[in-house]
Amino acid sequence: MAEPSIRTLRSPLGRVRGLGSAKGGTHHWWMQRVTSIALLPLTIWLVFSLARMPDSTWQEATAWIGRPFNAVLLLAFLAAAFHHAAYGLQEVIEDYVRGELTRIGALLAVKGLCLLLWLASTLAVLRIAV
Amino acid sequence: MSKITDAREAVMVGRRSDGTLVRRPLSPHLQAYDMLQMTSALSITHRITGTIWSIGLVFLVWWLCAAAAGESAFNAVQWVLGSFLGVLGLMAVTAAAWYHTLAGIRHLYWDSGRGFDLPTTYLTGRAVLIGTAALTALTWLIMLITWI
Numbered sequence: 001m002a003e004p005s006i007r008t009l010r011s012p013l014g015r016v017r018g019l020g021s022a023k024g025g026t027h028h029w030w031m032q033r034v035t036s037i038a039l040l041p042l043t044i045w046l047v048f049s050l051a052r053m054p055d056s057t058w059q060e061a062t063a064w065i066g067r068p069f070n071a072v073l074l075l076a077f078l079a080a081a082f083h084h085a086a087y088g089l090q091e092v093i094e095d096y097v098r099g100e101l102t103r104i105g106a107l108l109a110v111k112g113l114c115l116l117l118w119l120a121s122t123l124a125v126l127r128i129a130v
Numbered sequence: 131m132s133k134i135t136d137a138r139e140a141v142m143v144g145r146r147s148d149g150t151l152v153r154r155p156l157s158p159h160l161q162a163y164d165m166l167q168m169t170s171a172l173s174i175t176h177r178i179t180g181t182i183w184s185i186g187l188v189f190l191v192w193w194l195c196a197a198a199a200g201e202s203a204f205n206a207v208q209w210v211l212g213s214f215l216g217v218l219g220l221m222a223v224t225a226a227a228w229y230h231t232l233a234g235i236r237h238l239y240w241d242s243g244r245g246f247d248l249p250t251t252y253l254t255g256r257a258v259l260i261g262t263a264a265l266t267a268l269t270w271l272i273m274l275i276t277w278i
Binding site: 033036037044048052054058074081088089092125128 | 177180181183184187188190191194195197198200201204205208212224227228231234235237238241269270272273276277
């Protein structure tokens with residue numbers, strides 16, 4: 001039996017975990033794909049639904065949002081959309097914003113904004129539907 | 131670095147990762163590279179439309195929050211979105227959303243390891259452009275038929 005040799009500076013455990021220097025592995029990339037697949041049917045449904053209600057009154061709009069089927073799909077859309085938007089805008093910022101402080105500031109601002117907008121819209125749907 | 135006397139020196143201006151200048155050839159870039167190829171143009175458009183769609187989400191949030199707040203707030207949103215600028219903005223967001231959706235399908239197709247050869251790349255690229263135009267037109271046709 002030959003002696004086990006290490007030809008790389010990375011530890012065997014680190015290679016098995018496969019998380020790389022960012023400690024996240026392929027999580028960011030994979031979640032962007034998963035949310036995009038979820039958003040495909042949801043976007044088609046939402047865009048064509050909204051296209052059919054341009055002149056709706058408040059009563060009609062809230063009745064539509066409040067229907068359980070629509071409310072559930074709206075909540076799913078908002079969750080997937082803001083997750084996807086936050087991750088996507090993160091990539092754009094990481095690629096184009098220079099300077100460590102500006103970049104981290106922009107990332108935190110965008111993530112915080114996405115979180116707040118998601119919470120606000122989700123609360124709105126729940127208030128109408130429940 | 132000395133003053134550039136030979137025009138070819140213009141493509142020998144590299145930058146180290148810390149931003150300082152170094153004399154080495156640039157990768158195909160700006161003057162030397164055709165920036166208006168369909169492949170690269172569609173690539174950056176995917177990012178731009180993704181950003182526009184993200185901004186468009188703010189209007190959806192506003193619409194939902196106003197609906198939850200009450201009738202007068204909702205009527206205000208409907209008035210803004212139904213105004214000339216509102217309709218123009220919604221048309222832009224619709225086109226951006228459809229482009230990003232179709233280009234996203236193209237990306238998922240690429241993720242499966244297929245469609246990287248040039249003829250297929252141009253074929254799917256044209257399909258995305260034609261699809262965006264068709265779906266945007268269809269969306270607004272539905273909207274106008276309901277509206278009028």
